[in-house]
Amino acid sequence: MTLKHVLATTALVGLLTTPALSQDLDAMTAEELLPLAQEEGTVTIYSFTSRIAAVEAAFEAAYPGIDMVGYDASSTEQIARLQAEAAAGIASADVVYISDAPVVLTELLDQGLIEGYVPPRVAELLPEEFKSPLLSQRLSTKVLMYNEEAHPDGAPVDNLWDLTTQEWTGRVIMVDPLQRGDYLDLMVEIVLRSNEMAAAYEAEFGVPIELDAGNENAGMQFIADLFANDVVLVSSTDDVNAAIGSIGQPNPPIGFTSYSDRRDNEDEGWALQVANEVEPSNGIIFPALLALSANTEHPAAARLAIDFLLGDDSETGGEGFAPFYVPGDYATRTDIVSHPDAVPLEDFIAWRIDPTATAEIRQEIADFILVLQ
Structure with missing residues (x-):
């Protein structure tokens, strides 16, 4: 050949x-x-x-x-x-x-x-x-977590709108949603669930929600109020976990992080626990x-x-x-x-995201947050 x-x-x-x-x-x-x-x-x-x-x-x-x-x-x-x-x-x-x-x-x-x-x-x-x-x-999750050593009887809040009140000024912490996509997805989901957020507002404060100029719905109003209440933005989930979960704190902050990070409580000296009785939801899955x-x-x-x-x-x-x-x-x-x-998953109150619906308004919400910052 x-x-x-x-x-x-x-x-x-x-x-x-x-x-x-x-x-x-x-x-x-x-x-x-x-x-x-x-x-x-x-x-x-x-x-x-x-x-x-x-x-x-x-x-x-x-x-x-x-x-x-x-x-x-x-x-x-x-x-x-x-x-x-x-x-x-x-x-x-x-x-x-x-x-x-x-x-x-x-x-x-x-x-x-x-x-x-x-x-x-x-x-x-x-x-x-x-x-x-x-x-x-x-x-996986991005949900509201608290320090169970400081709050042995359960989460110190029972409604997401609590995070916008004076008691929690400067004491809510999360990763900057413009740096990490899963935290941006959390903000987007809050907007997509605006009807639930409006109902939760009325349940918490006893009156229907009134929207400020430029806020199209209850979800955007919540994000605006959260930022106006001096939400603390950090660069990593570990920073959130340490701030919320470190033991020995008399008055720890609360914030959004991964439920699964509770696995590190013993190794890191944390007392992280999920807030699973919060209206209308504790976050996203x-x-x-x-x-x-x-x-x-x-x-x-x-x-x-x-x-x-x-x-x-x-x-x-x-x-x-x-x-x-x-x-x-x-x-x-x-x-x-x-x-x-x-x-149990069937009892977990986090919202399941819809990637398609999230993608449609994701940039709009990112732009909205950029202005708030």
């Missing part, structure tokens, strides 16, 4: 096998993916939670020979980085673990920067809403999404990592899901039982 024939044959084989292999990967079990992933040798994950470090250790113990590299970055940072890398023709991530669904769906998925993948092992264990358009590994980078260089290892993050076949999800089996995180798999110390 001539060199010309060899090259032609090699090219033909490549054309025939590479697309087929790419298609076959989605149907492969973890056992079938493993040897291919070991050949690739590594997998890089962009993660919106620092808990990826614990996943990394467990994954590498379960699958020797595959190096998992986790980068902890907020969803806002991930979105900017993925867009910049795509524009530069760089493919750094294999797996994207991210929240901020309203932007992820419209600016990453719709632009073809990420792709959906559902491990066949768990496909029948996930409701359709958690498989499409992207895989949801769990539900939203999906933590897993997706493949559209230009992954390690497609088998990427799929194996996602499979691992969905947990094993035990009722708690095993080592792959262990960092997320905590009060305040809710598995999307129907066969993983709720954490015994968590408020």
